[in-house]
Amino acid sequence: MKWRSLLLGSLLLLLLWQLLSWAINRPIVPPPLDILQTFVREMRGGELQTHFWVSSRRVILAILLALVTGVPAGLALGQFRRLDRLLAPLIYVTYPAPKIVFLPIFILLFGLGDLSKVLIIAFVLFFQILVVVRDEAANVRPEQLASVRSLGAGRLALLRFVYMPATLPAVLTAVRVSIGTAVAVLFFAESIATRTGLGYYIINDAFARVAYKEVYAGVLAMSLLGLALYFLTDWAERRLAPWMFVE
Amino acid sequence: MTDIIAEINGITFGYAADRPPIFDGFSWQVGAGERWAIIGPSGCGKSTLLYLLAGLRQPNVGQIAVEGVPVTRPRARIGLILQSHGLLPWATVWDNVTLGPRIGRFYRYKQTGDDPAAPYPPAAIPPERSQAWLARLGIDALAQSYPAQLSGGQRQRVAIARTLVLDPILLLMDEPFSALDVPTREDLQRQVRQLTAERQLTTILVTHDVEEAAFMAEKILVLHQPPNRAGTIIANPRMAAADFRRSAAYSAVTATLRAALERSPTMAHEAAP
Numbered sequence: 353m354k355w356r357s358l359l360l361g362s363l364l365l366l367l368l369w370q371l372l373s374w375a376i377n378r379p380i381v382p383p384p385l386d387i388l389q390t391f392v393r394e395m396r397g398g399e400l401q402t403h404f405w406v407s408s409r410r411v412i413l414a415i416l417l418a419l420v421t422g423v424p425a426g427l428a429l430g431q432f433r434r435l436d437r438l439l440a441p442l443i444y445v446t447y448p449a450p451k452i453v454f455l456p457i458f459i460l461l462f463g464l465g466d467l468s469k470v471l472i473i474a475f476v477l478f479f480q481i482l483v484v485v486r487d488e489a490a491n492v493r494p495e496q497l498a499s500v501r502s503l504g505a506g507r508l509a510l511l512r513f514v515y516m517p518a519t520l521p522a523v524l525t526a527v528r529v530s531i532g533t534a535v536a537v538l539f540f541a542e543s544i545a546t547r548t549g550l551g552y553y554i555i556n557d558a559f560a561r562v563a564y565k566e567v568y569a570g571v572l573a574m575s576l577l578g579l580a581l582y583f584l585t586d587w588a589e590r591r592l593a594p595w596m597f598v599e
Numbered sequence: 600m601t602d603i604i605a606e607i608n609g610i611t612f613g614y615a616a617d618r619p620p621i622f623d624g625f626s627w628q629v630g631a632g633e634r635w636a637i638i639g640p641s642g643c644g645k646s647t648l649l650y651l652l653a654g655l656r657q658p659n660v661g662q663i664a665v666e667g668v669p670v671t672r673p674r675a676r677i678g679l680i681l682q683s684h685g686l687l688p689w690a691t692v693w694d695n696v697t698l699g700p701r702i703g704r705f706y707r708y709k710q711t712g713d714d715p716a717a718p719y720p721p722a723a724i725p726p727e728r729s730q731a732w733l734a735r736l737g738i739d740a741l742a743q744s745y746p747a748q749l750s751g752g753q754r755q756r757v758a759i760a761r762t763l764v765l766d767p768i769l770l771l772m773d774e775p776f777s778a779l780d781v782p783t784r785e786d787l788q789r790q791v792r793q794l795t796a797e798r799q800l801t802t803i804l805v806t807h808d809v810e811e812a813a814f815m816a817e818k819i820l821v822l823h824q825p826p827n828r829a830g831t832i833i834a835n836p837r838m839a840a841a842d843f844r845r846s847a848a849y850s851a852v853t854a855t856l857r858a859a860l861e862r863s864p865t866m867a868h869e870a871a872p
Contacts, residue, residue: 502673502679503698504720513687513698593689595747598748599748
């Protein structure tokens with residue numbers, strides 16, 4: 353079903369694009385097969401491949417970093433009400449603020465290399481994961497806790513046998529929802545003051561050279577990166593949370 | 600004279616300082632192998648008493664001891680079965696039933712042998728024991744199902760198996776059959792009654808159902824509106840007899856229980872359960 357949707361969706365997109373290209377009939381909307389050809393050429397021999405891997409590494413590291421910081425922080429806030437009461441107002445105030453505006457500060461603090469990009473993406477995702485995990489951990493049923501405690505579980509065992517599995521689906525959902533944001537932040541972070549990554553390739557390389565087909569090849573690479581992460585999350589959910597899929 | 604398994608000594612417990620306590624200088628003793636029921640109007644503190652015995656709550660004053668050891672936290676040797684929502688929804692029946700053994704392995708470096716004070720389950724409970732309980736409760740075919748796929752009665756069977764795998768010295772049950780339909784409830788009552796008799800397992804069953812208390816327990820503690828200083832204890836020595844439900848003794852005990860509950864001052868204007 354999933355693969356069929358993917359195939360049908362891709363075919364429909366190709367078709368619509370082709371129609372659009374015919375209708376506009378200018379180099380700014382090249383036909384899809386030309387774009388695919390450029391994409392394959394650039395990915396095999398050109399610079400696109402290097403930029404693709406650089407970007408993938410950045411965004412994956414950032415997601416992992418956001419997970420290893422956001423999940424424990426959310427679990428802690430969800431379990432310790434007093435800590436949550438102390439920090440909740442701070443999260444409430446800062447949550448809606450667009451974290452991307454801190455990019456210049458991150459660049460000043462962490463330099464022009466990978467570190468500042470990974471950190472700004474992780475910073476954006478951290479809050480989304482934190483809030484979801486906190487709410488999920490706080491909503492664990494007291495009956496569940498009482499009955500598992502009565503089997504002899506202390507705080508660590510509760511974390512292992514109750515809180516972690518209880519919050520896992522929400523974590524994966526948070527990651528899935530965050531992927532779009534992560535790739536968008538990546539694009540923006542890579543489009544200034546850098547010489548690597550898909551953002552650089554699209555804006556500072558292809559677009560500056562008015563090489564439309566290369567621009568689209570870069571856009572395609574970035575979309576595929578997002579799609580691949582999305583599928584990876586789906587796969588992880590089926591592996592790690594099989595109870596979500598029973599009738 | 601039977602040995603004392605659980606002993607409550609002059610406890611005072613309340614949820615808030617500005618309200619009267621639920622228990623005020625309350626004492627109670629449960630002997631080895633005895634089967635008790637606790638009954639009373641809602642808000643009388645019957646579930647609270649169970650949570651105190653389970654170590655999930657601590658009295659403000661006084662002591663609670665099980666096997667002579669003060670109960671300062673929950674212990675694997677004190678089993679607890681709740682009305683609902685006790686199972687882990689993300690774990691299969693098998694993973695739920697083997698949760699106790701897995702917790703035991705999780706704490707394997709902290710084991711202290713057969714010490715009754717040890718809160719953790721033993722580290723080496725063979726899977727055969729879990730398998731045997733699944734079979735005994737008739738749920739072995741469901742081992743790979745998730746709780747959401749089970750009926751209410753099947754879920755309670757899983758909860759019972761999960762608790763009994765740890766071989767508890769004291770079994771606490773908080774309205775375990777209340778959410779079930781009548782045939783399922785009576786079937787499970789019969790089965791639990793038989794199991795606890797076979798193993799001479801000390802049990803305390805909290806219920807709001809007079810018939811259930813009479814059928815399941817040889818001693819019944821009737822609690823009243825708080826503060827409880829002492830409960831009324833009603834003996835039901837004939838409960839082990841075959842066909843007890845149709846005997847005169849059964850009618851007598853249920854009548855006595857009803858009378859005891861009616862003496863509870865607020866019962867008259869209490870809402871139906």
